[in-house]
Amino acid sequence: MPCDHLNVPELPEVETVVRTVTPRLLGREIRQARFYSRLVLRGDAAKTAARLRGRCIESVRRHGKFILMDLSGGLTLAIHLGMTGGLLWNAEPGPHARAVFDLDAGRLVYDDPRQFGRIELGASLPERAARLGPDALEVGAEEFAARLAMRRGRIKPLLLNQAFLRGLGNIYADESLFGARIHPLASVARLGPARVRRLYAAIQEVLRAAVEAGGSSISDYVDADGRAGSFQVQHQVYGREGAPCARCGTPIRRIVVGQRGTHYCPKCQRA
DNA sequence: ATCGGTACCTGCACGC
DNA sequence: TGCGTGCAGGTACCGA
Numbered sequence: 001m002p003c004d005h006l007n008v009p010e011l012p013e014v015e016t017v018v019r020t021v022t023p024r025l026l027g028r029e030i031r032q033a034r035f036y037s038r039l040v041l042r043g044d045a046a047k048t049a050a051r052l053r054g055r056c057i058e059s060v061r062r063h064g065k066f067i068l069m070d071l072s073g074g075l076t077l078a079i080h081l082g083m084t085g086g087l088l089w090n091a092e093p094g095p096h097a098r099a100v101f102d103l104d105a106g107r108l109v110y111d112d113p114r115q116f117g118r119i120e121l122g123a124s125l126p127e128r129a130a131r132l133g134p135d136a137l138e139v140g141a142e143e144f145a146a147r148l149a150m151r152r153g154r155i156k157p158l159l160l161n162q163a164f165l166r167g168l169g170n171i172y173a174d175e176s177l178f179g180a181r182i183h184p185l186a187s188v189a190r191l192g193p194a195r196v197r198r199l200y201a202a203i204q205e206v207l208r209a210a211v212e213a214g215g216s217s218i219s220d221y222v223d224a225d226g227r228a229g230s231f232q233v234q235h236q237v238y239g240r241e242g243a244p245c246a247r248c249g250t251p252i253r254r255i256v257v258g259q260r261g262t263h264y265c266p267k268c269q270r271a
Numbered sequence: 272a273t274c275g276g277t278a279c280c281t282g283c284a285c286g287c
Numbered sequence: 288t289g290c291g292t293g294c295a296g297g298t299a300c301c302g303a
Contacts, residue, residue, distance in 0.1 A: 008295080008296060008297075009297090010297095039279080039280080065297080080297080080298085081297090082280095082296095082297060082298080083280090083295075083296055083297055083298095084280090084281080084282085084295095084296095096281090112280095113280080113281055113282065114279085114280045114281050114282080114295095115279080115280055115281085116279070116280065116281095116296085116297060116298075117297090118298090128298085128299090150272095151272080151273095152272070152273065153272080153273055153274080154273095157273085157274085160297090162297090162298085169296080169297070170295095170296060170297085171296095258274085258275080259275080259276080259277095259296085260295095260296065261294090261295080261296080
C-alpha cells in the first residue's frame with residue numbers, strides 16, 4: 001500500500017505531487033466529488049460537489065504550497081496539504097480520506113489524518129493564497145534582497161513567513177540556512193549583501209536538489225498504483241541533532257525558534 | 272512589523 | 288505490556 005506521507009509537504013513535495021498528478025488529471029472530467037471533513041473543506045459539501053460535477057481539469061499548478069486546479073467554467077480548486085495531507089491515485093478511500101474525486105478515468109483521493117489541510121473552490125485562487133510573497137523558486141536574487149531589506153527580526157522566522165516568500169517550510173529553512181552558513185537567529189537587518197546572496201543561492205540549490213529527488217523522502221503521495229519510492233535527499237541538519245556536521249564534524253544542535261525545532265551547526269553557522 | 276503565545280488535529284515515540 | 292504524556296509543524300488568530 002501507499003502513502004505514509006509522514007513527511008511534511010513543503011515546496012519540493014508539493015511540486016512533486018503536482019508533477020505526478022498533472023498527466024493523470026489534465027483534461028479529465030470530474031464525475032463526482034465527495035467530502036468527508038468539515039475541517040478540510042471550506043464551504044458547503046453538497047454545493048461544492050454540485051459545482052464541481054461535470055467540470056474538466058484544464059491545468060494543474062503549484063502556488064507556494066498550494067495545489068491549484070483550474071477547471072472549465074472559470075473555477076479554481078485549491079488544495080493545501082497542511083502537514084499530513086496527500087493525494088492518492090486510484091486508491092480505495094481509507095479512514096483518513098477527506099475527499100474523493102471520481103473522474104471519467106481514475107480517481108483522486110485526498111487523504112489527511114490530521115486534517116490541517118484545506119480544500120476550497122472559488123473563482124480564482126483563494127485570498128489567503130493570493131496575498132503570499134513570491135514563490136521561492138521563482139523569485140530573483142535582486143527581488144529577494146530588496147524584500148529582505150524591508151524586514152526586521154530574525155532570519156529563520158522570516159523564511160517561514162509565507163507573506164515574505166512562499167514555499168519554504170521548517171525543513172528547507174534549516175537546510176538553506178546551513179547551506180548559507182547563517183545562524184537561524186541572525187538579525188535580518190545585519191545580514192550583509194554577501195550573506196544575502198549566499199542565502200538566496202542556498203535556497204535555490206536546496207529546493208532544486210529536493211525537487212530533482214522527488215521531494216524529501218518517500219515520493220508516494222500519489223503512488224497508490226505501486227511505483228517504488230524514490231531515493232531520499234540527505235538532509236544536512238534537519239533531524240540530525242547530535243550527528244556530526246558534514247562540513248566540520250561538530251555535532252548538530254537543535255534549538256527552538258518560534259516554537260519550531262531548529263537545527264544548525266554551531267560552528268559553521270555563527271550569529 | 273515583530274513577538275510570543277494559543278489553537279487546530281492525530282499518530283507515534285517515549286518513559287515509567 | 289500498557290498507558291499517559293509530549294511532540295511533530297502549516298497556518299490562523301490573539302494581544303502586546
